[in-house]
Amino acid sequence: MNVYEKLQHVQEALKAPKNQYNKFGDYHYRNCEDIQEAAKPLLKEVKAALVVGDELVLIGDRYYIKATARFIDCESTDKVENTAYARESLDKKGMDASQVTGSTSSYARKYALNGLFCIDDVKDADNQDNTDKKSAGGQKQNPKSGKKPAAGPAAPSGLDSEGEKAAAEKIDQAKLEVIRKELERTGLEDNVVLKLFKVRELEEITNGQFITVMNKFKATPSKEA
Incomplete structure (x- = not known):
């Protein structure tokens, strides 16, 4: 197999479920380490290596972490890489400069890996219902079924x-x-x-x-x- 065939095999076989849980935001997620751990046995199988690194870049007046994930064929040394950017916060109280950069680095690396291994972490804008049409009672209807959606969180009462x-x-x-x-x-x-x-x-x-x-x-x- 060439490097692209090996990468394709890893992309198809890689399973990195969202096993981490954020209690505050009430959502599950995966981090950079979860993806790397899931990839290791597959990399060994196809005789490939994964190298992830990053650098600090200045774009306009803000600093960004540019992370690069490289998939390297150990037999031919051919490689495929993907990059992702994450912006450092201007003010991160409770954290020193190294912690701010480290947190941003982890975030950027995760999205570089997402792109390399075809992992979709979020729903895009096309998945949202932006229609202005409302059914009787003020609720939007499902354009396919015509049914009203389940009631969401109640709006504050008494607001004019x-x-x-x-x-x-x-x-x-x-x-x-x-x-x-x-x-x-x-x-x-x-x-x-x-x-x-x-x-x-x-x-x-x-x-x-x-x-x-x-x-x-x-x-x-x-x-x-």
Whole structure:
């Protein structure tokens, strides 16, 4: 087999289930180590090696970790590689500079491995229902079945149009600082909250979502506990 045939075999046989659980965000996930451990026996089988590394790069005014995953054929030394980027946080309270870089490095390496081994970690935008059509009662209908979806979390009661508008607005600097202090207290990382609300930055969280995340923080013990 050539290097591409060996890689194809590993891609087809690799099983890396999401065995890690994030209690705060209530979701399962896989990390970089899970993928590497699942790949090791397959690499031995096809006589190939996996090398993962990263470097710090400056793009615009922000630093990114550029991770590269290389699949190397031990018999021919031919290789196939994939790269992924992760941006370092501007402010990561409770962590020193090396911890911030290490956390970002792990994240970037995982997505470099995802691309190399054809692992899909998230649903893309095409999987979302963005239709504006609503059935009677204000619920969206399934375009295929015509059935109403299962009821989601109840909206805050008693909100008028002004209240709904306020709930949809982005949080201010004071609330942002409260979230950062809670992240520091609990020892959680930013991406736990970002993934919970499917946003890229903490600044994108709305006032309505702020209430939800603060309730979760109240139920989360301090890291010293």
